């Protein structure tokens with residue numbers, strides 16, 4: 574049973590944080606499908622390791638808050654407990670360089686409805702009004718909207734955007750507070766590669782692995798890291814910046830101020846720039862099609878990008894030894910064209926013990942970040958107070 578991915582919402586060790594953590598443990602068990610459609614309180618106590626009295630109190634409170642249905646049957650410990658059908662919904666919003674995706678899910682993280690809309694790269698890239706209108710349109714309205722996960726292609730520390738590269742004017746802004754006004758529900762902001770990692774871990778290729786790495790290759794390159802079933806944030810929340818590992822000291826200048834970062838070789842923007850004169854105006858999917866049809870320049874730039882990616886992954890895998898590496902973002906469309914050189918690069922630069930780590934394309938494709946945003950919202954520990 575994966576524990577909650579949510580960061581702390583109150584001081585660690587306080588009575589309220591312990592209470593929220595225990596509620597979260599109970600809710601996590603209830604998210605797991607069961608043949609009977611419900612769990613008994615005795616099963617909840619066994620699965621969470623909590624005392625029967627604690628479970629009983631939590632079930633009583635969550636039932637009163639409308640989150641659970643609890644039917645007394647053969648004694649309290651035998652009573653059947655399940656998530657209430659009207660317990661409410663959560664939402665995920667994913668802002669990219671050229672799209673906004675919105676999804677609504679139930680409290681298990683299962684997506685009920687979703688929509689993806691292309692946006693102008695030079696336009697309002699974090700158009701909260703547009704996202705809120707999509708959400709209003711697709712929300713099936715089965716109970717209150719309890720929480721929203723919001724994904725951004727930027728470093729995020731405690732809901733605050735830490736780079737102005739993609740979202741000019743947002744650096745240093747508490748995006749959750751601004752978004753809460755627009756959506757009318759509590760919001761948690763997270764880096765989009767982290768959300769992709771969470772989504773693949775719960776619903777995709779990462780399911781069978783307690784430790785995994787998700788690399789998102791789009792106009793930027795970033796990684797989300799799952800260690801022991803939990804998102805790894807690092808001390809401040811910026812772990813996973815694989816795009817800024819140096820793969821050539823003398824390489825081109827990067828937007829971070831360093832030289833020869835992986836991102837300067839592997840981002841989709843870089844590939845399009847390299848192909849500018851040969852495939853003018855091409856989009857990344859068109860480059861993939863051209864490569865598949867034998868265009869040598871297109872094949873070459875994807876191959877080079879894969880070799881460098883494999884090199885950077887070698888360092889990461891030597892350190893972390895994940896069970897699987899999952900590639901997402903625009904790169905996921907390249908399939909074997911990118912995977913093969915990436916594996917070659919990895920074999921050249923990783924220890925033999927990790928060189929054969931499976932590298933696969935994202936199972937969730939371009940939905941990964943928005944599915945992860947729904948999951949993040951569903952796993953909040955403070956659902957009880959949200960949306961009421």
Ligand SMILES: [Zn+2]
Nearest residue numbers: 817827829834
């Ligand atoms: Zn860099």
